[in-house]
Amino acid sequence: MREVAIAGVAMTKFGISEDTCIEMFGQAATGALVKSDIEPKDIEALFLGNCLGDFEDGQAHMGAHIHTALGLPMAAPAFRFENACATATVAIRQAALMVGAGIYDVVLAGGTERVAAMDTPMATRTFAMASNSCYSAPTGITFPGVFAMAAHMYAGKYGMDISSLSEYMAHVSVKNHFHASMNPKAQFQKEISVEKVLESFMVADPLHFLDCCPFSDGASAVVIASKEKAVQMTDKPVYIIGTGQAAGGPVINNPDMTRIKPREVASAMAYKEAGVTPGDIDLCELHDCFTIAEILAIEGLGFYEFGKGYDAAKKGETRLGSDRTVINPSGGLKAKGHPIGATGAAQVTEIVEQLRGESKERQVEGARTGLVDTLGGEFGTVCNLILRSYA
């Protein structure tokens, strides 16, 4: 595999949008092209992430429509990816693999999603479609419900009182809102308190409303190129030095919910390819769809031992300014927002800007190496990317 780098990146402000999935991706994509100092005619393929456009905008086959709206060459194929919430990271990984293999030199990847166009019951229903429709969905399980079950299991396994785990989880939310308060692209740009989290209504016991990411609209796009091409587009290429992806299937087949095994497999793959260890990672954008999910992720990615990650946020170890790996400096899914098919590309955008030293007041000082972690479904897909500011 040859060396692969990221040139321009861009994202829309996450939140509620009146624009369609196609229009939002157009804004992100043109932004990424301008920052790469190239034009649509220079793109050789489109790797587009989108989960639920069929329900959101009544729009299937979105890749081809976006392709033509952007004016990409007819010979540049357009692919649509769907891997639940890991969608855009999977699209970007496939793009990187194709460029690394020498099939293409310059491609466009990313994702778009307009979840808030659906009301909450319909959005909850369509999200639940990512659980097994025959064997899980008839129980009425929801995604907050899946992670709520993981939280109860975590407390039981490690002998914790559920009220103390709830407080530790609340600190994750508070930390991510603090980070998002400095992010002009975030859906929620204000700080919250532990008390506010614990006073918010219960969505799925023990997860409160403010333990949960919001429904969001947004898009994000990245230009991926061979090293030779990337250095012509930017003086700050960010290199994709390791990737991993693994699949797992429904919870009944992965019943220890405190250990998301596909993450352990995918991240081991990425660390090995990159030749780095968790201790080398300066910052990480990871899948905090719910506060317990961040705790499970910092353990599964090797930043903490299993059963030891619960108090990292409370102790400030994952907060901006910490000398350990800073977790979700963008505000994460929790506060930056979670337009599911776009999320992975926005995580990549944050890491790229951080590694270029462009993140202003939320800059992680001296950041050289960053990790992207995105999880889809009831633990069915995990995709990891390791990015570095030098080859």
Added chain:
Amino acid sequence: MKHQHLFKDYQQGLENGELIGVYCKKCKTFSFHSSLSCSKCGSMDLVGKVSEKSGTLETFTVIRVAAEGLTPPFIVALVRTDSGFHVMGNLEGIDPSSASMDLLGKQVKISSKKVTRDRYSQGVTHCLSFTLDQ
């Protein structure tokens, strides 16, 4: 092609009051009904077999914000059957407001109920339900 254990077979089993799993002829491990290979050894030499209808509750949640068409609150639980595979279902017979961590490790009986679901589903479906074995 190997015999496939279809959803309709699983549903027919529940209609008859039986929970059907798949059983590995090689390593004698039960896997969940939809598995096409053994969850332990990977063999495709599986047969449908009636499972124990008892098990241990490993975790749960109370759903308070539900998908379109469902009325919360209700309890969803993960149970390890005494045959060794895991199933998801609804814990019934207790008030959701009284559900607590004390439920973890409790023995349950497994049965099923018919639920009518929306257009994006398999229609009327048997869904597993659990009751505490007291």
